[in-house]
Amino acid sequence: RKEVEQDPGPFNVPEGATVAFNCTYSNSASQSFFWYRQDCRKEPKLLMSVYSSGNEDGRFTAQLNRASQYISLLIRDSKLSDSATYLCVVTVYSSASKIIFGSGTRLSIRP
Amino acid sequence: NAGVTQTPKFQVLKTGQSMTLQCAQDMNHNSMYWYRQDPGMGLRLIYYSASEGTTDKGEVPNGYNVSRLNKREFSLRLESAAPSQTSVYFCASSSVQWGTEAFFGQGTRLTVV
Numbered sequence: 001r002k003e004v005e006q007d008p009g010p011f012n013v014p015e016g017a018t019v020a021f022n023c024t025y026s027n028s029a030s031q032s033f034f035w036y037r038q039d040c041r042k043e044p045k046l047l048m049s050v051y052s053s054g055n056e057d058g059r060f061t062a063q064l065n066r067a068s069q070y071i072s073l074l075i076r077d078s079k080l081s082d083s084a085t086y087l088c089v090v091t092v093y094s095s096a097s098k099i100i101f102g103s104g105t106r107l108s109i110r111p
Numbered sequence: 112n113a114g115v116t117q118t119p120k121f122q123v124l125k126t127g128q129s130m131t132l133q134c135a136q137d138m139n140h141n142s143m144y145w146y147r148q149d150p151g152m153g154l155r156l157i158y159y160s161a162s163e164g165t166t167d168k169g170e171v172p173n174g175y176n177v178s179r180l181n182k183r184e185f186s187l188r189l190e191s192a193a194p195s196q197t198s199v200y201f202c203a204s205s206s207v208q209w210g211t212e213a214f215f216g217q218g219t220r221l222t223v224v
Contacts, residue, residue, distance in 0.1 A: 006153075034212055043201055043215035044154070087153065089213070091205075098161070098169070099144060099205060099213050103153025 003027055003100045006088050010106035017078050021105045023071040023088030032091035033064055035073045037084045038104065044087055047073075075107075083109045113137055117202050117216035124192040124223045132187040132219050134202030142205045143185035144169075144213065145177060147198040154201065160185055192223045 033050035050062040088102035146154040156169030160179040205213040
């Protein structure tokens with residue numbers, strides 16, 4: 001079982017739609033959580049951190065459920081420019097801390 | 112502020128050749144990582160270094176070696192390249208102890224023929 005699992009998609013939705021991505025992680029030692037965005041053939045870049053209380057950044061809302069080991073990302077009023085791959089990221093703190101990426105969910109926004 | 116710098120950006124190797132991918136960061140981060148990304152796939156961790164002087168295997172370490180030369184630099188070596196190692200390689204760094212994000216280099220596109 002992968003340490004971080006995401007629905008690979010692709011999600012193909014019309015402009016203006018609301019879309020939600022989910023992610024589960026298996027390591028209970030996980031302590032920091034992020035959503036990254038990756039455009040085609042580019043490096044991943046941070047979209048937003050995810051906090052237990054939930055957090056919002058404009059049209060983007062992230063939620064964390066530690067009990068269920070579940071992370072979500074909600075995009076409202078989607079734009080054409082939101083087309084990308086969204087990566088769920090978990091940081092595990094132990095004797096050798098490491099950052100684990102999910103395989104990503106592809107999103108395509110159509111006009 | 113350059114962030115994370117990878118060299119080279121592109122490389123073509125013949126099967127059996129060796130090469131070293133270089134990565135340097137100027138953010139004083141403790142942790143550094145090497146990932147590979149195959150077409151249409153997610154990032155897979157090859158090796159990581161939680162601090163200067165330590166390295167650990169990730170998900171797909173076979174065929175690779177790494178060196179954490181100092182706090183700034185973390186290199187990835189392919190001793191005998193194989194076509195299966197054709198991929199995009201990303202280096203990243205982070206101050207994991209403070210829960211900060213990982214910063215990525217622009218990637219190295221490697222083709223082994």
